[in-house]
Amino acid sequence: MISPIKIILIIPLLMLILFFVPKMQNRIVYRFSLILIALAGIFFVINPDFTTELAHKLNVGRGTDLLFYLCAVAGFISILMLYSKLRRIEATQTEIIQNAAIENAKKLG
Amino acid sequence: MTEPKNIFILIPAFNESKVIRKTITPVIEKGYTVVLIDDCSSDNMFEAVKDLPIRYVRHSINLGQGAAIQTGIQYAYQQGAEYAVTFDADGQHNYEEIPKILEPVISGRADITMGSRFTKGGIAESIPGIRKLVIKIAVVVNGILTGLWLTDAHNGFRAMNRMALSKIKITQNRMAHATEFLSLIKKNKLRCEEVPVHIVYTEYSLNKGQANLNAINIIIDIILNKIF
Numbered sequence: 354m355i356s357p358i359k360i361i362l363i364i365p366l367l368m369l370i371l372f373f374v375p376k377m378q379n380r381i382v383y384r385f386s387l388i389l390i391a392l393a394g395i396f397f398v399i400n401p402d403f404t405t406e407l408a409h410k411l412n413v414g415r416g417t418d419l420l421f422y423l424c425a426v427a428g429f430i431s432i433l434m435l436y437s438k439l440r441r442i443e444a445t446q447t448e449i450i451q452n453a454a455i456e457n458a459k460k461l462g
Numbered sequence: 463m464t465e466p467k468n469i470f471i472l473i474p475a476f477n478e479s480k481v482i483r484k485t486i487t488p489v490i491e492k493g494y495t496v497v498l499i500d501d502c503s504s505d506n507m508f509e510a511v512k513d514l515p516i517r518y519v520r521h522s523i524n525l526g527q528g529a530a531i532q533t534g535i536q537y538a539y540q541q542g543a544e545y546a547v548t549f550d551a552d553g554q555h556n557y558e559e560i561p562k563i564l565e566p567v568i569s570g571r572a573d574i575t576m577g578s579r580f581t582k583g584g585i586a587e588s589i590p591g592i593r594k595l596v597i598k599i600a601v602v603v604n605g606i607l608t609g610l611w612l613t614d615a616h617n618g619f620r621a622m623n624r625m626a627l628s629k630i631k632i633t634q635n636r637m638a639h640a641t642e643f644l645s646l647i648k649k650n651k652l653r654c655e656e657v658p659v660h661i662v663y664t665e666y667s668l669n670k671g672q673a674n675l676n677a678i679n680i681i682i683d684i685i686l687n688k689i690f
Contacts, residue, residue: 462515
């Protein structure tokens with residue numbers, strides 16, 4: 354029997370697969386990673402004991418701690434990826450503004 | 463012999479309406495082509511200069527001094543400038559030193575010259591002690607990061623020939639561009655020479671200029687630029 358909390362946790366992971374993955378066109382690596390993360394998440398929600406087992410094998414006290422560490426690493430990687438994307442967008446924006454400024458340059462006086 | 467109109471004086475400016483006229487007017491009188499790059503000022507700087515015979519280039523969004531200089535460089539190159547000089551809008555630089563900073567470039571000894579307050583003959587008038595210390599530290603940081611050891615850092619008074627204009631592509635929008643400038647000189651194997659200049663620190667320029675603590679931001683920007 355799946356408890357309500359498990360359903361609450363599984364729904365956003367399924368949404369990740371159903372809504373966000375199709376939007377990531379031509380990004381096979383990102384798509385595949387997201388599907389994998391979502392499936393692993395669903396698996397851990399359904400089999401919480403497995404995380405504890407895995408944690409013990411990795412010398413981590415509890416399954417919760419292991420998931421917390423993994424989330425911290427995933428969060429840090431996400432921030433780096435977003436920052437990198439932001440830098441690219443900023444560079445493109447700068448180029449557009451610079452080109453527009455040059456095109457609209459005025460001779461005064 | 464180069465005609466002054468083929469020498470473009472690039473002046474990046476942000477909210478400098480109080481002093482911009484005073485800075486620009488003597489440069490125009492020398493016959494140079496003045497390019498004012500307005501980095502989306504909100505103090506109506508355009509009104510202060512609209513009757514002056516200058517080229518006016520305006521960013522629609524405030525990007526930072528590095529981006530404004532790059533816009534000026536790109537514009538000067540496209541307009542066929544033979545030489546270009548970057549010049550501060552706040553009145554720190556002396557227009558009478560423009561021929562001096564251009565001389566090594568025009569004579570063909572250098573592709574780019576950098577003004578220096580601390581080389582023999584240079585003067586940093588009324589410079590606060592803490593500012594001098596920050597600049598000295600920046601000189602060492604720049605040397606380590608770029609491999610180009612100069613006597614000054616973050617001095618906006620520079621001159622370039624057309625080849626340097628084509629090679630310099632600044633991507634650091636904000637103040638870290640000064641370090642990037644050195645990296646680009648090194649990367650493109652441009653011949654660089656330092657020229658002693660006289661910089662005057664007025665109350666206005668000190669209030670308007672960078673805070674000393676901004677040096678930390680600049681270092682963070684440089685590191686991030688190396689990573690991403």
